[in-house]
Amino acid sequence: MSRTTKLLIFGILLILSLACEQTVNTSTPENKSTAAPTxxxxxxxxxxxxxxxxxxxxxxxxxxxxxxxxxxxxxxxxxxxxxxxxxxxxxxxxxxxxxxxxxxxxxxxxxxxxxxxxxxxxxxxxxxxxxxxxxxxxxxxxxxxxxxxxxxxxxxxxxxxxxxxxxxxxxxxxxxxxxxxxxxxxxxxxxxxxxxxxxxxxxxxxxxxxxxxxxxxxxxxxxxxxxWQGEPKEVMLTPHPEKVVLAFYNHYLNAGEASLYFAEGKWAELGHCANAQCGCNVPRSEVRHVRVLSLSSADTNCSCDPLHQCENNCPDRATVKVTIACETQDCDVACPQTDVIWHLIRVDGYWKLSNMKRASE
Structure with missing residues (x-):
């Protein structure tokens, strides 16, 4: 079938379709002007x-x-x-x-x-x-x-x-x-x-x-x-300790959830991160979101002889370098950046945050 014939058939179908779709106007001359347009x-x-x-x-x-x-x-x-x-x-x-x-x-x-x-x-x-x-x-x-x-x-x-x-x-x-x-x-x-x-x-x-x-x-x-596809359910069991640091900052605004990433007593030692102890330059109550800008692969090591003492818990020490930007009411794009070094320890197979310091210290 030629293109001209196709267009002709399509045109006929269009005319028939539109004719069928029009509403028959049975209004009187007095109310004809108020009829809804087709x-x-x-x-x-x-x-x-x-x-x-x-x-x-x-x-x-x-x-x-x-x-x-x-x-x-x-x-x-x-x-x-x-x-x-x-x-x-x-x-x-x-x-x-x-x-x-x-x-x-x-x-x-x-x-x-x-x-x-x-x-x-x-x-x-x-x-x-x-x-x-x-x-x-x-x-x-x-x-x-x-x-x-x-x-x-x-x-x-x-x-x-x-x-x-x-x-x-x-x-x-x-x-x-x-x-x-x-x-x-x-x-x-x-x-x-x-x-x-x-x-x-x-x-x-x-x-x-x-x-x-x-x-x-x-x-x-x-x-x-x-x-990429959401935080792992058991992220602290990961062989990649840097993921624990990322997960912590994801939950930074919720004190109850953030505290779970710390070894026993360490959350309290850092003042519950309430007053800029965990990398942000402002109190946690003023932070709206923490962006992790860079995250190094963890530098891991063992504090004991893995063949005789650590068994399956080695490595049991890790160091992670991270750069963060803390968004506040006054800053959501060009926020100050802070370089932080986190130290983690492995407890019963779980990587836990132990302490931190700013890279400039």
Whole structure:
């Protein structure tokens, strides 16, 4: 079937669909002006739009959403392009939103979803959804999540802006790529795994300037070391004592939880970390969050003969160097950094914090 024939058939289907969707107006001349305007929909015809894609666009799927916030239904068509051999890698995925202008007669307007720098939306399983993630806009944003094994590795954010000439535009407001993306209200966290550090990752947190992530006056992103898939349940049994230091700072604001990481009596010796004894330059009550910026691998040793005395409890001493930044009400990005040296001891197989000193001391 030729492309012209396909377009003709599609046009006939569109006209029939729209004719069926219109509400018959039986109002009298007196109340005719108060009748609600007809809202058209592409929902039923959305799958047919694949037939009009260019030959070098390989159709992936289509879905229907109210992407413009007008109670209508738009059609999102995803496609692959620049196809490569299966052994060479994954194919880029991009998309188009098809929207009716609701005029009489209506016509379809295509809006290609473009990102700054020409990057693509996805490479794996591309999931579109509508969600309110930016407080500076009314309604919800159009979001595309690239999912690989249930982990989101790419996120693209768009919002319908009717003020762009001539027919409006789906404006790109943010785009993130990493090993894992966590999208929250006005915040996006990008995690990059540290292959040489088991279970650890570098997390970069981006803060939106209410309306988007591209504005020149948005806050600088913050960086910190985090657990890749959450803190291990028995982290103190780890063969990597530096993880205990990271876990302690994760629980720093909760005195009851933080105290569990210390050897007997050591939490009290450090004054319960209440007055800047554990690395922060302000009392713990003023701290909102502790970011671990660098974390050395533990330098371990044995305090006894492992062949005759320590048995399975060697090494039983460890030293960990860490750099932290303590966020407060007055400081959340460019906070003072402190280099700290922690000493740990192994008690019944559990690594426990013993004492610390600032590297400058």
């Amino acid at each position: 809202t058209y929909s592409l929902k039923d015809l959305c799958p047919e739009l694949r037939t009009i894609l260019p030959k070098d666009w390989h159709y992936v799927n289509s879905s229907s959403f109210d992407t413009a916030g007008d109670a209508g239904t738009e059609c999102i068509v995803l496609y692959q392009f620049d196809i490569v051999a299966e052994s060479q890698g994954k194919n880029p995925i991009s998309g188009v939103v098809y929207q009716l202008d609701n005029k009489r007669p209506p016509y379809i307007v295509p809006y290609e979803l473009t990102l700054p720098g020409g990057d693509h939306l996805c490479e794996h399983s591309c999931r579109p959804l509508m969600k309110d993630v930016l407080s500076g806009h009314e309604g919800e944003e159009l979001i595309f999540q690239d999912v690989e094994g249930e982990i989101i590795t790419r996120v693209s954010i768009f919002h319908w802006n009717p003020s762009f000439e001539p027919n409006g535009k789906y404006e790109a407001l943010g785009h993130f790529v990493g090993d894992k993306i966590i999208l929250e209200k006005n915040t996006a966290k990008v995690l990059i795994r540290q292959e040489e550090r088991p279970q650890l990752a570098i997390q970069t947190t981006y803060h939106a300037q209410e309306k988007n992530y591209y504005a020149t006056d948005i806050p600088s992103p913050t960086h910190e070391i985090v657990f």
